[in-house]
Amino acid sequence: xxxxxxxxxxxxxxxxxxxxxxxxxxxxxxxxxxxxxxxxxxxxxxxxxxxxxxxxxxxxxxxxxxxxxxxxxxxxxxxxxxxxxxxxxxxxxxxxxxxxxxxxxxxxxxxxxxxxxxxxxxxxxxxxxxxxxxxxxxxxxxxxxxxxxxxxxxxxxxxxxxxxxxxxxxxxxxxxxxxxxxxxxxxxxxxxxxxxxxxxxxxxxxxxxxxxxxxxxxxxxxxxxxxxxxxxxxxxxxxxxxxxxxxxxxxxxxxxxxxxxxxxxxxxxxxxxxxxxxxxxxxxxxxxxxxxxxxxxxxxxxxxxxxxxxxxxxxxxxxxxxxxxxxxxxxxxxxxxxxxxx
Numbered sequence: 001x002x003x004x005x006x007x008x009x010x011x012x013x014x015x016x017x018x019x020x021x022x023x024x025x026x027x028x029x030x031x032x033x034x035x036x037x038x039x040x041x042x043x044x045x046x047x048x049x050x051x052x053x054x055x056x057x058x059x060x061x062x063x064x065x066x067x068x069x070x071x072x073x074x075x076x077x078x079x080x081x082x083x084x085x086x087x088x089x090x091x092x093x094x095x096x097x098x099x100x101x102x103x104x105x106x107x108x109x110x111x112x113x114x115x116x117x118x119x120x121x122x123x124x125x126x127x128x129x130x131x132x133x134x135x136x137x138x139x140x141x142x143x144x145x146x147x148x149x150x151x152x153x154x155x156x157x158x159x160x161x162x163x164x165x166x167x168x169x170x171x172x173x174x175x176x177x178x179x180x181x182x183x184x185x186x187x188x189x190x191x192x193x194x195x196x197x198x199x200x201x202x203x204x205x206x207x208x209x210x211x212x213x214x215x216x217x218x219x220x221x222x223x224x225x226x227x228x229x230x231x232x233x234x235x236x237x238x239x240x241x242x243x244x245x246x247x248x249x250x251x252x253x254x255x256x257x258x259x260x261x262x263x264x265x266x267x268x269x270x271x272x273x274x275x276x277x278x279x280x281x282x283x284x285x286x287x288x289x290x291x292x293x294x295x296x297x298x299x300x301x302x303x304x305x306x307x308x309x310x311x312x313x314x315x316x317x318x319x320x321x322x323x324x325x326x327x328x329x330x331x332x333x334x335x336x337x338x339x340x341x342x
Contacts, residue, residue, distance in 0.1 A: 021061040022054060024099035031091055032128040039132065052255065052272055053092070056081075059252055060264045069207055073104075077202040077210040080229060080265040082217070085284075085300040087273050089214035093181050094125030096212055097162065104208050105158030106178025109200065113167050113187055119150060121183040122214070123164040127153060167192050176203060180211050185226045186218030193225050202262075217299050219308035227305065233258045233265035241304060242269070269303050 018026065026047050031040045041047050049057070060079055063072040083089055093110075101108050110123035130148060133141040146154035153162040160178075167188060180200045182188075188197075202209040218226055230236070235246040235258075246258035246265070258265040271281060281301060284290060290297040295306040 018054070019058050019061050019063060020103045021096065021099045022049065022057050024102045025049065025057075025095045028102060029095050029098050030129050030132065031095070032125065032132055034124070034128065037128060037132070043132075050273065055252065056255065056257070056266055057096075059249060059257070060266070071207055073208045074210065076259075076262055076264040078263040079210065079212045080233065080263065080267065081212070081214045082230075082265075082267045082303060084216060084268070084271045084276075084303045086275070087268075087271065089216075090122050090183060091125060093122035093183055093212065093214045097122060097179065097181050098126050098129070100179045100210075100212075101155055101160035101162055102158075104178055105155075105160045106206070106208070107176060108160060108162045109175075109177050109180045110162065110164045111167065111180055111182050111196070111200070112164070112184070119164045122181055123162065126162060167196050175200070176206055176209075178206070178209055182211065182213040182215070185213050185215040185229075186223045188225055189222065197225055216303045217305045219299070220305055222308065229263075229265070230267065230305070233260040233263055234267050236305075267303070271301065 026049060029047060030043045031047060032038065033040045060076065061074045064075045065072050081089060081092060097108050097110065110121065112121055127148070130141060130145060130153065133144075134148075144155055146156050146159075148154070151164050154160070155162070177200060200211070202211060213229075215226060217230075220227070233246055234244045234256075237243045237245055244256070244258070244267075246260065249257040249259045249264065256266065256268050258267065284301050285297055290301075295308065298304045299306045
């Protein structure tokens with residue numbers, strides 16, 4: 001089966017085409033501000049995603065016919081969504097979880113390092129919406145919700161069970177999850193993380209099953225699971241971080257999207273949201289913590305892997321001085337010394 005539709009102008013390339021996931025997000029989902037607990041947009045109007053988000057979601061969740069299952073489902077079953085800080089990743093995870101539940105149904109698990117974090121992240125974005133509906137549109141709430149607790153939400157038609165769970169592989173053995181949502185995978189460590197990732201792999205013998213990961217980069221040697229995924233899909237060039245060697249997704253060549261088997265990986269170094277202005281990023285760069293730990297600025301705001309340690313010497317300054325030395329005709333005396341030794 002070809003990965004890309006063969007027509008000259010496939011629908012998913014059109015600026016405002018919306019696949020079922022996008023339609024559910026824009027037509028039904030009401031983003032709630034976690035601070036005010038009120039809608040961020042007019043709840044009576046469609047929520048408009050950013051243009052680049054529409055393109056990404058259209059391609060990532062493009063439905064293709066699966067002859068063995070006799071249904072249309074996304075061609076990939078693992079989705080990595082990695083952007084710099086304050087790019088709305090958690091909001092996107094909540095929106096995708098809601099849309100998946102409303103379109104495909106089944107069990108949707110929101111995973112985090114511990115139970116409290118699992119409740120407070122993407123799962124909380126969904127429950128806040130239903131709390132608002134219960135308070136302001138009770139009839140709509142009753143028509144959609146079967147039951148709701150702090151850790152679980154049951155929806156009707158199609159039936160869906162959304163749960164917040166901690167990183168506990170033993171507690172989730174033998175499940176039949178339709179979608180698992182992983183928030184900030186860079187912070188998952190140790191054997192438990194690897195075991196849970198394996199335990200919650202997409203299940204081939206149910207109609208639809210997938211993983212959706214939102215995260216930014218981690219520290220080398222401290223986020224082995226995420227780095228293994230990144231290394232496989234992006235295939236970073238050790239000499240040039242801006243020239244990855246991974247297979248690009250056709251039609252999205254201007255966005256850093258990679259196709260690795262059953263995985264769609266979007267790994268971006270650019271801050272693209274409207275509020276990511278030069279002034280905003282400059283304030284972040286000049287934050288007292290970032291001034292003393294420039295590697296953290298690179299990780300959080302440029303989504304680049306770092307060692308987690310400050311460099312003894314700023315290599316940008318070293319490179320600049322080396323270029324100046326070359327221009328002045330200076331040479332490395334150590335090279336000459338070693339040459340004499342040889």
